Amino acid sequence: MTTSTKPIHGAQTRRTARNWLGPIVVLLLLAFPFILSLLSGQPVDTGTPKFWQGMLIQVFILAVFAMSYDLLMGYTGILSFGHAMFFGAGAYATGILLKHSGWGLAAVLLAVVGVAIVQSVLIGVVSLRVRGVYLAMATLAFAQMFFILAQATDLRAITGAEDGLHGIPVPDWLNPTDQRLTFYFVALLFMVIMYLIARRVVDSPPGRVMVAIRENEARAQMIGYNTFGYKLMAVTLSGVMAALAGFMNALWNLNATPDVLSVETTINALLMTIIGGVGTLIGPMLGAGVYQLLGYWLNATFGPRWPLIIGVIYILLVLFVPYGIVGTWQLRRNDMRAGWARLIRPLRTGLEADTPGATKK
Amino acid sequence: MPETSPATIIETRNVTKHFGGLRAVDGVSLHVAAGAMHSIIGPNGAGKTTLFNLISGYLKPTSGQVLLRGRNITGVPLHRMAHMGIGRSFQITNVFPELTVMENVRLAAQALGKDNYAFWRAADSLRRYTQAAERALLEVGLDAKADVTAGVLPHGDKRRLELAIILAGDPEVLLLDEPTAGMASEQVPSLVAMIARIRTAGNKTIILVEHNMSIVMNISDRISVMHQGRLLAEGNPQEIAANESVQKAYLGEFHDEHS
Ligand SMILES: Nc1ncnc2c1ncn2[C@@H]1O[C@H](COP(=O)(O)OP(=O)(O)O)[C@@H](O)[C@H]1O
């Protein structure tokens, strides 16, 4: 368990060689509905193509949620057991405002960001006073507070209590049922933008400080960083990103129910991050895909027992792929590189020695 | 009570640190002259590292004060120390193990700049921090290993990295806690020469804790001897070498000690 939360050597240093991979994946995802339409012979907005668009939309939303968790756990070394509160608050704020305020979608989006900033700063200021397991417990307590609050019968008129909010009105152009393809592209664009922002942040000066805090917080302080401020920044960025995923989730499901605030929701973020590879950003996105697709398949095959099966799979993954998909791949790749280097170096030095005058120019 | 002379850069007034019943540092009043190489010696457990922890803000004294250029800095948050010109290395290597050597040092340079919260900028684009880090790495002779992950460096290189991290912060006062600890003996002279060079070239004050008596006698302007949390004696190397109580109390014991 502890090994899997430890990012591998140089996980965020060498990426330049694969810069073409991202655009190709995005192009494939853009083409995906049409490819499926061709393969299945069904129109792009019906049947199989439509179904699988829905599947991927959920992956995109979960991917952003998992990525936001990775900013905290993977990059800053903050273990939170309450991440659902940001996702859930984003979903609820979206539902409540769309249902009761009459605001447009853009205004609601801004409000969700505002709510998330206030929420994460307040919770960060309180819970970042402690570290490690105590911090995890503090965040869990806060999250449970929201979970209970959402089900409070006194607030039924606003939150729908234990039933949650249903029939959230979404603009016609973005209706997830009638305009599935549009929603698909919006969700894809959303994920890509969130990834680019997250990538920018982790490669920025404060992003490096976040990693330094994960590595050795006392040393980061000694060289001059007020680590509390950076941790608060990480919590806030992560909280806003999770809330935006919750916003998309509410638009997609047209509802917001208490389970978006539950511990299971947090655990899903944790699982997706660990399955994919902690501290890699791409890993949690892949983890979201694995989690969603595997969950679908297991559900279809084993029925309601599927969470048990995924639990077993998770344990096996932690035992045999402790660095997650991306982390393990990076390690293997380094091993392969080292192997090639061992093979090639003697050959090359041998050649240079044999060729007179080939020393340098 | 004597005035702090302008030449004093670091002063402790009666600093004391208790750990439960143990007085690890017990009423130490120390004056360190600006630009000096001031060594602190004493057997294991004498309280040297604890004194460093008090001066560098790692620990708050149970009582007493720490002054920097006459200004009371007792209780100042740890992260302010680097900004006030105090750099500190650790007896037990204390780096960012999963980051590269370059990144370890670059972070120390960046800490003193103004871009620390600029989350929209690429860290690599901030050339001046990279350049400062390159200079520091060159100074300690680690420039060829800039891309190596710090955690896998050989021990001697980790000790150099400790130094480079401090140098990148360009402090006025360097607190070096046994910088040669655990190093292979043939590597020690070059590190000691490096420390001497850093001090003269950069006009810095160095407070050094060092076990090796011949190094201490050669390099120091002034030596303070600690014993059981207290200052036993202070003087220049000749005075310390000639000091009977120091000799009797423990210089002999020192030479026998191998830890
Ligand atoms: N954090 C601590 N908690 C309890 N005791 C400590 C702590 N740090 C140091 N000590 C004790 O204080 C005494 C002085 O230790 P230290 O300052 O490390 O000595 P030195 O660096 O001179 O070898 C030792 O007896 C040590 O065990």
Ligand SMILES: [Mg+2]
């Ligand atoms: Mg010590």
